[in-house]
Amino acid sequence: MAKNMDKIVGGIFVVAILVAVGVFAYYNLYSNHSGNSGKETGGEVLLTVYYGDERYNYTLSDLKKIDEFTGTGGYKTSHGDIKGVKSYTGVRMIKFLDEFNLPGEYEIQVIASDNYSVNYTMDEILGNVTTYDTSGNESGAGGVTMLLAYAEDGEYNFDDGPLRIAYVDDGKITSSRLWVKQVVEIKIIEI
Numbered sequence: 001m002a003k004n005m006d007k008i009v010g011g012i013f014v015v016a017i018l019v020a021v022g023v024f025a026y027y028n029l030y031s032n033h034s035g036n037s038g039k040e041t042g043g044e045v046l047l048t049v050y051y052g053d054e055r056y057n058y059t060l061s062d063l064k065k066i067d068e069f070t071g072t073g074g075y076k077t078s079h080g081d082i083k084g085v086k087s088y089t090g091v092r093m094i095k096f097l098d099e100f101n102l103p104g105e106y107e108i109q110v111i112a113s114d115n116y117s118v119n120y121t122m123d124e125i126l127g128n129v130t131t132y133d134t135s136g137n138e139s140g141a142g143g144v145t146m147l148l149a150y151a152e153d154g155e156y157n158f159d160d161g162p163l164r165i166a167y168v169d170d171g172k173i174t175s176s177r178l179w180v181k182q183v184v185e186i187k188i189i190e191i
Contacts, residue, residue: 049190071168075176111185132173158191
């Protein structure tokens with residue numbers, strides 16, 4: 001009888017441990033809370049930033065608290081078409097990156113929900129990129145702001161969102177290779 005009781009107690013103990021491990025794994029693997037960012041204020045996490053061994057999650061509310069900049073811009077496709085000339089509102093990338101204690105030299109990798117990614121140099125982050133006129137002819141370089149846009153023409157739920165990279169200011173056109181839609185991750189890379 002004592003052996004049966006020991007088996008029952010042992011079985012209950014094993015089940016309790018398995019339940020505890022399951023709860024721990026669920027919380028740590030499927031929770032939106034990263035446990036190290038201090039940036040979440042509720043709402044759906046739209047963006048995860050990786051820098052070194054750290055992970056930071058951002059909601060729309062978090063991003064709006066950092067910066068709210070509006071400008072107009074568009075892009076030139078590889079076929080020479082001009083598209084996307086609209087008003088975009090979001091966080092200036094340079095202002096966003098000021099949230100981190102970054103080294104003197106770095107680049108960022110922006111990753112979309114379909115795993116498409118683009119790496120940006122310091123010059124590109126600072127807006128030192130080739131610009132075009134509305135006919136698609138090269139018109140110079142610089143004078144634009146790299147934006148992590150969360151609104152397009154005042155709409156938060158736009159087709160290429162909820163976040164996208166845009167280059168804006170007074171309607172200047174830049175290369176489509178610089179524009180990333182449906183952004184979900186940014187990796188900060190020391191160089």
